Amino acid sequence: MSSPLRAAILVISDSAFVDPGSDKVGPALTEIFTSAQLQSKGWTFPKVDIVPDDVELIQDVIKNYTDNENDYYNLVVTSGGTGFAVKDVTPEAVAPILHRHAPGLVHGMLAASLQVTPFAMMSRPVAGVRNKSLILTLPGSPKGAKENLEAVISLLPHACIQAAGANSRELHAGGLKKLESEAGVSSTNSNATKKDSLSHDHHHHHHNHGGGHGGHQIPKAHTAPEDRPQSNDPNAGPTRRYRSSPYPMLSVDEALRIIAQETPEPTTTQVPVDSDLVGSVLAEDVYAGEAVPAYRASIVDGYAVIVPSSGSGTKGVFPVASVSHAQAASMPPPLNPGTIARITTGAPLPPNANAVVMVEDTILASTTPDGKEEATVEILTDNIKSGENIREPGSDVSRGSKILTRGDLISAVGGEIGLLVSTGTRTVKVFKKPTVGVLSTGDELVLHDDPRVLTGGQIRDSNRPSLISCLRSWGFETVDLGIARDTPAGELEKALRGAVRGLGSDKPPVDIIITTGGVSMGELDLLKPTIERTLGGTIHFGRVSMKPGKPTTFATVPYKPSTAAGGDTAQQEREKRLVFSLPGNPASALVTLNLFVLPSLHKMMGLASTSTAPSPLPTPTSVGLPIISASLTHPIPLDPKRTEYHRAIVTASRKDGRLYATSTGLAGVGQRSSRVGSLAKANALLVLRPGEDRIGEGQLVEALLMGGVVPE
Numbered sequence: 001m002s003s004p005l006r007a008a009i010l011v012i013s014d015s016a017f018v019d020p021g022s023d024k025v026g027p028a029l030t031e032i033f034t035s036a037q038l039q040s041k042g043w044t045f046p047k048v049d050i051v052p053d054d055v056e057l058i059q060d061v062i063k064n065y066t067d068n069e070n071d072y073y074n075l076v077v078t079s080g081g082t083g084f085a086v087k088d089v090t091p092e093a094v095a096p097i098l099h100r101h102a103p104g105l106v107h108g109m110l111a112a113s114l115q116v117t118p119f120a121m122m123s124r125p126v127a128g129v130r131n132k133s134l135i136l137t138l139p140g141s142p143k144g145a146k147e148n149l150e151a152v153i154s155l156l157p158h159a160c161i162q163a164a165g166a167n168s169r170e171l172h173a174g175g176l177k178k179l180e181s182e183a184g185v186s187s188t189n190s191n192a193t194k195k196d197s198l199s200h201d202h203h204h205h206h207h208n209h210g211g212g213h214g215g216h217q218i219p220k221a222h223t224a225p226e227d228r229p230q231s232n233d234p235n236a237g238p239t240r241r242y243r244s245s246p247y248p249m250l251s252v253d254e255a256l257r258i259i260a261q262e263t264p265e266p267t268t269t270q271v272p273v274d275s276d277l278v279g280s281v282l283a284e285d286v287y288a289g290e291a292v293p294a295y296r297a298s299i300v301d302g303y304a305v306i307v308p309s310s311g312s313g314t315k316g317v318f319p320v321a322s323v324s325h326a327q328a329a330s331m332p333p334p335l336n337p338g339t340i341a342r343i344t345t346g347a348p349l350p351p352n353a354n355a356v357v358m359v360e361d362t363i364l365a366s367t368t369p370d371g372k373e374e375a376t377v378e379i380l381t382d383n384i385k386s387g388e389n390i391r392e393p394g395s396d397v398s399r400g401s402k403i404l405t406r407g408d409l410i411s412a413v414g415g416e417i418g419l420l421v422s423t424g425t426r427t428v429k430v431f432k433k434p435t436v437g438v439l440s441t442g443d444e445l446v447l448h449d450d451p452r453v454l455t456g457g458q459i460r461d462s463n464r465p466s467l468i469s470c471l472r473s474w475g476f477e478t479v480d481l482g483i484a485r486d487t488p489a490g491e492l493e494k495a496l497r498g499a500v501r502g503l504g505s506d507k508p509p510v511d512i513i514i515t516t517g518g519v520s521m522g523e524l525d526l527l528k529p530t531i532e533r534t535l536g537g538t539i540h541f542g543r544v545s546m547k548p549g550k551p552t553t554f555a556t557v558p559y560k561p562s563t564a565a566g567g568d569t570a571q572q573e574r575e576k577r578l579v580f581s582l583p584g585n586p587a588s589a590l591v592t593l594n595l596f597v598l599p600s601l602h603k604m605m606g607l608a609s610t611s612t613a614p615s616p617l618p619t620p621t622s623v624g625l626p627i628i629s630a631s632l633t634h635p636i637p638l639d640p641k642r643t644e645y646h647r648a649i650v651t652a653s654r655k656d657g658r659l660y661a662t663s664t665g666l667a668g669v670g671q672r673s674s675r676v677g678s679l680a681k682a683n684a685l686l687v688l689r690p691g692e693d694r695i696g697e698g699q700l701v702e703a704l705l706m707g708g709v710v711p712e
């Protein structure tokens with residue numbers, strides 16, 4: 001026990017980060033380590049760092065302490081951030097990066113604190129080992145931190161040395177008795193301590209209750225949050241992975257409900273009215289700033305006339321007194337009774353004129369002497385009423401009237417853009433569209449355009465190009481996040497962190513991350529463990545009862561854009577990113593993109609924000625794929641358990657006006673989830689609920705439309 005023991009003290013506090021001079025914990029804990037007693041046990045002068053309450057920063061700093069094999073700290077104690085306040089994230093940051101938990105130390109610290117104050121119950125400490133370092137989280141008050149540390153300190157040298165890899169038998173045989181007596185623990189009734197808490201096997205044991213054969217494999221319910229069923233520990237290897245998924249199987253509806261709940265409310269932005277507006281949703285009601293037309297305008301080419309108040313009497317020969325063209329020039333002069341004015345469609349009416357006669361209802365009577373201009377024109381009809389062929393100012397759109405409503409989608413048809421620009425609307429408030437990052441995962445993947453012949457188990461990365469195309473066609477900005485390999489470890493973590501932070505000008509930060517692959521039961525299916533254990537994220541679901549797409553996983557990861565301390569909690573709450581981890585099989589990835597990601601994107605772009613005002617028109621603004629019914633052109637066998645999303649072509653018959661659905665390939669190979677071709681030409685997913693037998697020809701089925709209906 002003579003080798004030096006190195007300790008790092010990490011003070012986690014927004015306020016101490018801003019004003020290091022205000023920190024009292026660092027000095028208090030330093031004092032303990034530099035006491036004569038501890039120095040004699042081998043402790044050296046500790047290192048002290050301060051970080052704000054930020055999951056990523058906490059993890060980064062701790063990993064710096066623990067991940068360098070040649071230069072690591074034996075003990076890392078954090079202080080602060082273990083309470084129940086929203087900003088308290090220390091356990092969330094530390095628990096996921098522990099390789100092995102040490103609940104015994106947690107008990108020890110809590111028991112000691114409880115003797116001092118019942119408020120100890122309000123602390124949420126975690127403890128465990130990462131690589132060769134022991135990590136403890138202490139409370140944030142100098143007094144509490146000291147008490148907790150003092151409660152366990154005498155055992156720590158032993159634990160640290162064991163964590164660093166000393167032979168445990170030797171330690172048990174020799175030093176343990178001495179240590180126990182120092183700590184007031186009797187070795188005779190501490191079998192559990194010796195066998196479990198400190199032994200290397202403990203963690204695996206603990207996380208893999210289901211590791212046996214056949215039995216009920218969901219780990220026993222524990223109460224502490226760090227003990228809830230979690231993803232595989234990647235360090236445990238294939239022999240110790242779960243042999244059945246610890247994630248409950250959700251229905252598609254339940255999964256969609258969770259996604260809607262976790263998807264943040266849309267944010268807004270002011271943008272110019274131009275063609276880039278197509279595909280955006282208005283975040284405000286829009287009122288006409290100008291009347292259309294702004295002046296009394298002619299609807300036809302012809303002659304402006306004064307219809308007598310008697311109601312008729314336009315027939316006859318009249319001198320052409322002036323000309324009014326549809327142009328930006330000044331208004332024409334007033335019309336005198338007994339004269340007419342030539343006018344073009346859309347041109348302003350001369351004052352006094354009250355109707356326009358179409359040129360077809362006239363003949364030329366005489367010309368000017370040079371023959372180039374009309375002198376007099378004969379009107380052949382007597383059938384013109386006052387107001388005829390005239391658009392009154394504001395009769396198309398009156399100034400100040402509501403032209404579009406919050407929640408309206410600016411379509412590519414052009415009507416909304418036309419309405420906005422015609423009334424002089426130069427900018428509008430819209431909902432910001434999310435940016436989506438797409439990441440492929442897997443060692444087997446090669447770039448889709450790699451010219452080399454495939455060897456061994458190589459697969460072309462088809463998911464990234466197909467998903468990115470689909471997302472772009474929906475009108476979303478995409479960021480290509482490339483391929484993350486399963487090995488070496490850490491690529492996935494790096495890629496996910498980079499996606500959230502942004503990786504330069506061509507890779508801006510994304511709002512939503514989509515990954516494909518690595519979410520099922522293989523020992524290299526690393527998505528779930530990386531999200532949960534490394535990024536401190538939350539997996540909201542990890543399995544859905546559907547075919548294809550069963551391992552579809554949905555998570556959120558915490559994110560703070562700046563390292564600035566403090567900040568309002570509402571802002572922090574908003575700063576999480578959605579992660580859709582879709583199955584790697586190409587058909588599964590595309591189907592689940594359509595089914596799960598699209599509704600979330602729709603909500604984020606404001607499509608769920610329709611105005612409450614009643615509209616005479618059906619609002620085409622619900623989220624996700626539109627659903628219709630179509631009749632089957634052939635029978636399809638049903639899956640006994642899972643709802644199938646069967647790829648099909650829906651056509652509209654010109655003969656009977658009905659919609660028909662035809663499979664792109666029948667069950668078995670045709671609809672196999674690896675067969676991306678099942679989506680070629682498909683414009684619909686038939687929703688086939690599980691059943692015993694088959695659904696027959698001519699039956700009506702629900703169809704989710706991915707593309708336009710094809711005329712037959």
Ligand SMILES: Nc1nc2c(c(=O)[nH]1)N[C@H]1C(S)=C(S)[C@@H](COP(=O)(O)OP(=O)(O)OC[C@H]3O[C@@H](n4cnc5c(N)ncnc54)[C@H](O)[C@@H]3O)O[C@H]1N2
Pocket residue numbers: 440441442444445459460461462463464516517518519520521522525548549550551582583584585586588673
């Ligand atoms: N024991 C079990 N095995 C599997 C289960 C299960 O419940 N128990 N689920 C199956 C189902 S369903 C699916 S879907 C897949 C999902 O697999 P992963 O999401 O873990 O994906 P990978 O294992 O990484 O790859 C599966 C498959 O897809 C190919 N792939 C992956 N990425 C791409 C890409 N970007 N482009 C083209 N192809 C890709 C990969 O090479 C594999 O062939 O798990 C079943 N297993």
Ligand code: MOO
Pocket residue numbers: 546547548549550551583585588673674
């Ligand atoms: O559920 Mo998986 O997506 O069928 O192959």
Ligand SMILES: [Mg+2]
Pocket residue numbers: 517518519520521522525
């Ligand atoms: Mg897999």
